[in-house]
Amino acid sequence: TTPIGLDFGNYHSYVCAAQRGNLDVLANEVSNRSTPSLVGFSFKNRYLGETAKSNEVSNLKNTVGSLQRIIGRAGDDPEFLAQQKFVSSKLLPVDGQAGAEVTYKGEKRQFTATQLTGMYLNKIKQTAITETKSQVSDICIAVPVWFNEQQRLAIKDAAAIAGLNCVRVANDVTAAAVGWGVFKNNDLPVDKPKLVCFVDVGHSSYTVSVVAFKKGECKVLGTAYDQHFGGRDFDALIAQHFAEIFKKKYKIDVNTNPKAAARVMAQSERLKKILSANSSAPFNIESVMNDVDVSSSMTREELEEAAAPLLKRAHIPVEEALKRAGVTPDQLDNIEVIGGSSRIPSVKEVLSKVFNKPLSYTANAEESTARGAAFICAMHSPTMRVRPFKFEDYNLNSVTYSWNPVEGEDVSELEVFPEGGYYPNTKVITLHRAAAFDVTARYTNPDTLPEGTNQFICKWTISGMQGKEPAVCKLKLRQDPSGIFTIEDAYVAEEVEVEEPIEGAEPAEEGGEIPTQTVKKWVKKTDLKIEAQGLGLSQKxxxxxxxxxxxxxxxxxxxxxxxxxxxxxxxxxxxxxxxxxxxxxxxxxxxxxxxxxxxxxxxxxxxxxxxxxxxxxxxxxxxxxxxxxxxxxxxxxxxxxxxxxxxxxxxxxx
Ligand code: ATP
Ligand code: MG
The missing domain is CATH 1.20.1270.10 (Substrate Binding Domain Of Dnak; Chain:A; Domain 2)
Incomplete structure (x- = not known):
């Protein structure tokens, strides 16, 4: 099988294969190197990716987009419900989870966002199979840095639905950094790290990560994001601008007509792109509603005015990321700008101002994330021989593990993975228990979490102690490479005496033995059983x-x-x-x-x-x-x- 990397974007996704020593971004059935992140339904069949896009305007009610924004959310999450503004099908809770209702084969059907994403990933898998002419199973999926436990588990479940094995969920900007580092590895320093700031302004979110590179490795020193800043937010502001104009000029309210609103939104995006290269652009739609043809135009200055509510926030993620990383702009060796919306001139301007430094575009703005993800997948593959590129990521939210204290125990919880720590990371804790017990993980500070985040992470039941007296139970707590919180191992430990060479000691005579000492050590005696009740789907x-x-x-x-x-x-x-x-x-x-x-x-x-x-x-x-x-x-x-x-x-x- 060929290792695959996927940049799961809210607008479109890039898929890349690690094959024959190369990282190849794969073209889909219509030879595009990216595939719209959309699924649609018709009387006969499903439209996945490109066909969903080409049928979108005539099939609005049965086309679901913004998969990345709805997956892994609860059905009553206000953030999920707020996506309705950008999604043309009806969004609603399905089995308590975020979902959508569509008409498929003449029947009303409801699917969860995880299922819908699974359908989309299956299409991506078909593209990969066709293009690599090989089996495809292992995949590394790149997601926004703000994906929480539930979202990360949901994307893994979606992959499983598509018959894929998600070996790792990676943060998209981190994957881009890895892609960049692998490509530039020969020029990376061995001692003092090179500091690079990655700025990704995408379709729905905006992320900044400060990354320290050395030969063969990198570490994300700090990350910040704005979940409500991206191309689609510009489109919505432009569309609103024209909706107001058309109210006055033509006495029509396009927002009362879903099809008209969708066409205005699509035209707004087109206009926005034209304005990235031109100082003004026309805006015409024939028979937008009630047989009215609308005609107007916009200049770059007018776009800036319309987008002012966004642009005035554009400096914040950069400042936050630098602060978290403890780095000042003048310490940066490079500023790499990626993501489609970084092409907007006013965005570039804000960025040059906050950094007060030239921006560079040496990272392949479109494809570096998918390439990095494919490389990461290849590193996880036992059959591929790749020179490893180590990387550590930044933990955005503190996580606490807690338990019911027994008599004589005065601690009932511990902040195990603090905000600002790095992962993957492991910490061993010790509890004294004679009988089965529960451990629960939660995000420590509900106030600092993105809206709608479930504070609960997972509950584990640990069992299997044999004796009457409390046993020394060691639990290996882990923030795994995908950023998911687990208890990786649980066992009863016993203290044994072992002979160990004394550190730094010399043999008494030349060629003699190094002197040893007896030390007490905790070693595993028996394994304990771990049963998790988390946020992912059950096996059934x-x-x-x-x-x-x-x-x-x-x-x-x-x-x-x-x-x-x-x-x-x-x-x-x-x-x-x-x-x-x-x-x-x-x-x-x-x-x-x-x-x-x-x-x-x-x-x-x-x-x-x-x-x-x-x-x-x-x-x-x-x-x-x-x-x-x-x-x-x-x-x-x-x-x-x-x-x-x-x-x-x-x-x-x-
Ligand atoms: P996200 O990272 O938010 O999940 P994504 O990775 O799918 O989204 P990108 O490919 O980074 O998104 O960017 C897509 C966005 O970039 C769209 O909103 C698109 O309109 C915008 N875009 C693409 N080209 C240009 C351009 N030349 N000028 C302005 N905007 C552009
Ligand atoms: Mg992206």
Missing amino acids: QLQEQIELENSMIMEDKLVADTEDRKNALEEYIYEMRGKLEDIYADFASDAEKANLREKMEKIEDWLYGAGEDAKKALYIAKYEELASIGNLIKGRYNAKQEEERQAKVAKKEA
């Missing part, structure tokens, strides 16, 4: 969703195959008709020709009438009906061709 739920996804894949495949058979039938008729007049004319009797023509006409009528939407087997049967006659004629023609060819060869040889 996951299994059900995998089966449902597989059945939908089969149905989509059947629809696609049926379409192929129908096309084959149409093409056969078209081709046969031409050839009967032409090269096959002398190889069929008049009766045969008449018979075939009559059959073809009948089938053609059927194709455009009752047979418009028939079963695959029927198209095959009709095809065979024609081919049984047509192939005879074709056979005679081919035999004659062959005869002539042989005659030519014989003549040449003679």
Whole structure:
């Protein structure tokens, strides 16, 4: 299997494969190097990625976007419900989780955001399989830095639904930093680290990370983000600007009409992009609603005015990230700007001002995150030989583990992974217990969490102590490489005496033994059982969703195959008709020709009438009906061709 990296963007995603010593960003079925992060549903099948985009405007109610923003949220999370502004299908809670309602195959269906993302990831997997011509299983998925426990677990579940094994969830900007570091490794210092600030202004969020690089490794010193700052927020402000204008100028309110609003939003995005390279741009939509054609324009200055509420916040993530990293702008060796919205001139301007330094664009603005993710996946693969690039990430939110204290115990909780720490990270704690007990992890400070974040992380039940007296239970607590909080190991420990060489001691005589001493050490005696009750799907739920996804894949495949058979039938008729007049004319009797023509006409009528939407087997049967006659004629023609060819060869040889 080929290791895969995915930059799971809110707008579109890039997928990259680590193959033959390269990191190759893969093109999809229409040769685009990125795939819209959208899923759609129709009367017959699902539209995943590109087809969802191309059908979006005519299928608004059944197209779901902003997957990245809704996955792993609770159904009543205000942040989830606020996404309705950017999502054209109906958002609603499904099994208590964020979800959407669509009409699929003529029926109202509800799917959770995890399922919808699973569908999308399955499409990405198909692209990867087609492009690498190999099996695909392991994947590293890059997500926003602000993804919490629940969101990270949900993306892993979504991968599992798609039949993928998510070996690591990486922060997108960190993946970009790794991609950058791997590429530049030969120029990286061995002693004093090189300090690089990565600024990623994307579609829905804006992230800044300060990263220290040395040869073969990097460490994220500080990260900050604005969850509500990205291209789509600019689009919304521009759309609002025009909505106001159209109210006055044309007496229409585009916001009362979903289709009109969607078209204004799409046109606003187009205009925004034009304004990145031009000082003014037109804004026209024909028959936007009530048969009204709208026409207006915008200058760069007007865009800045409309976007002022955003632009005045643009300096904040940079300042926060630098502060957390304990770095001043003048200490930075490089400022790497990535993400589509970093192309907006006013954003660039703010950035140059806060850094007071030139910005650089040496990181591949679009693809570095996916490349980094593919590299990370390859590092996790036992079959790939890659020179490792070590990296540590920054923990944004403090996490506390707690337990019910027993008599004589005065501590009932511990801040194990503080904000500003680095991960992956492990800490061992000791509790004295005679019977099964629970440990719970939670985010320490609810006030500093992004809105809607579940403070609860996980509850574990630890059991398996044998004796009556309290045993020394050691718990290995871990913030794993994906940023997920676990209890990795739990065991009863016992103290044993071991002989150890004395550190720094010299042998009494030359060539003699190093003197040793007896020390007491805690070692594992028996394993304890760990049962987790966390925020991910249960095995049973996951299994059900995998089966449902597989059945939908089969149905989509059947629809696609049926379409192929129908096309084959149409093409056969078209081709046969031409050839009967032409090269096959002398190889069929008049009766045969008449018979075939009559059959073809009948089938053609059927194709455009009752047979418009028939079963695959029927198209095959009709095809065979024609081919049984047509192939005879074709056979005679081919035999004659062959005869002539042989005659030519014989003549040449003679
Ligand atoms: P996120 O990182 O927020 O999840 P993403 O990774 O999918 O999103 P990017 O590819 O970084 O997003 O950026 C997409 C955004 O960049 C879109 O909003 C798009 O309109 C905007 N964009 C792309 N090109 C330009 C341009 N030339 N000028 C202005 N904006 C642009
Ligand atoms: Mg992005």
